Amino acid sequence: MNIYLISLFPELIQQATSFGVLGRAIKQQQLTLKCFNPRDYTEDKHRTVDDRPYGGGPGMLMKVEPLYKAIMAAKEIAGNKVKVVYLSPQGKLVNQKLLVNIAAAGDDLILIAGRYEGIDERIIELLVDEEWSIGDYVISGGEFSALVVVDAITRLIPGVLGDDESALQDSFMQGLLDYPHYTRPETINGQIVPQVLLSGDHKAIQDWRLKQALGRTWLRRPDLLDAIKIDDSRWDEEKAKLLAEFKDEYQQ
Ligand SMILES: C[S@@+](CC[C@H](N)C(=O)[O-])C[C@H]1O[C@@H](n2cnc3c(N)ncnc32)[C@H](O)[C@@H]1O
CATH class of the missing domain: 3.40.1280.10 (SPOUT methyltransferase, trefoil knot domain)
Structure with missing residues (x-):
């Protein structure tokens, strides 16, 4: 380009x-x-x-x-x-x-x-x-x-980012904000990494990340969430379920 x-x-x-x-x-x-x-x-x-x-x-x-x-x-x-x-x-x-x-x-x-x-x-x-x-x-x-x-x-030109996936999961790319990220050490001032990220269970990690992305978007940018709900192709039962779980956990 x-x-x-x-x-x-x-x-x-x-x-x-x-x-x-x-x-x-x-x-x-x-x-x-x-x-x-x-x-x-x-x-x-x-x-x-x-x-x-x-x-x-x-x-x-x-x-x-x-x-x-x-x-x-x-x-x-x-x-x-x-x-x-x-x-x-x-x-x-x-x-x-x-x-x-x-x-x-x-x-x-x-x-x-x-x-x-x-x-x-x-x-x-x-x-x-x-x-x-x-x-x-x-x-x-x-x-x-x-x-x-x-x-x-x-960063959106194909091949520019080492791992093209990393642009795809950025905020806004799927209509949501990005999920929270963690790196070493496991504990900082008593704050620990969410245990699921250490589990090695890829499906559970993927679900957790999507749930966090949905929850963050609901908390910080509800306008984005409204937009993907209108665009049915990006809103499905799985997202609705994960968001409901996030809201339950958040309100506890
Ligand atoms: C001081 S600004 C001029 C602002 C102009 N008098 C106005 O109020 O619309 C000088 C230049 O900075 C750039 N600029 C300032 N704010 C911008 C913004 N929010 N988005 C894009 N370019 C901006 C534009 O190229 C603009 O010509």
């Missing part, structure tokens, strides 16, 4: 993408990441990348011409089918389902990282296919949002 990033701070992107899963995926060419810096498309001697907003008021906007040229340069390499996304607090909220679809399609992306008060509305109308938000809060630059999106997509 190829991702093209439009950013005034490509060094920030390069630094952050050289570690962990992302760094390995790039090294193994499962993902290519190329930055286009609007500053490289300026023509004045100060290499200006910001401009004042019409109508006045506080803050600056990204200067139109260098931004436009940087996006067009990325489009020229990526081809016309590429999806152009502007990271924006006004966009649709990014969730696992959206990212699973993107990773499965394997289509290339251009991600525009805004700075200052954002970008000219006409750039959005002319060049942007979708606006994505990482949450209902405002951060100072789209690089961080782009990195969140790139990281989350990368």
Whole structure:
């Protein structure tokens, strides 16, 4: 998969993408990441990348011409089918389902990282296919949002994670939160590991984990549980039974 990033701070992107899963995926060419810096498309001697907003008021906007040229340069390499996304607090909220679809399609992306008060509305109308938000809060630059999106997509590209199963059992993948995890030692300050995990009984462990995932989701994100109950194919008698058991144990 190829991702093209439009950013005034490509060094920030390069630094952050050289570690962990992302760094390995790039090294193994499962993902290519190329930055286009609007500053490289300026023509004045100060290499200006910001401009004042019409109508006045506080803050600056990204200067139109260098931004436009940087996006067009990325489009020229990526081809016309590429999806152009502007990271924006006004966009649709990014969730696992959206990212699973993107990773499965394997289509290339251009991600525009805004700075200052954002970008000219006409750039959005002319060049942007979708606006994505990482949450209902405002951060100072789209690089961080782009990195969140790139990281989350990368771990879903087949073959990127050592054990593909580990993405499948992550929170949200099956519509539930993940179950609790434990590692050595068996006891920490008197807190012991649930005994079933030491039993070697794979079926019992699997049931326990599903019960915990259901219970956690019921406690912390009942909205997710409601959603999978509506989608009948993901809700069955076994889940209903395990959740009922969890509720009984929780209320005791
Ligand atoms: C200071 S913000 C601009 C916010 C803009 N004035 C608004 O209120 O909608 C600068 C840039 O950070 C990025 N950004 C900020 N919050 C974001 C969010 N929740 N999701 C995605 N990108 C965000 C966008 O690229 C935005 O252009």
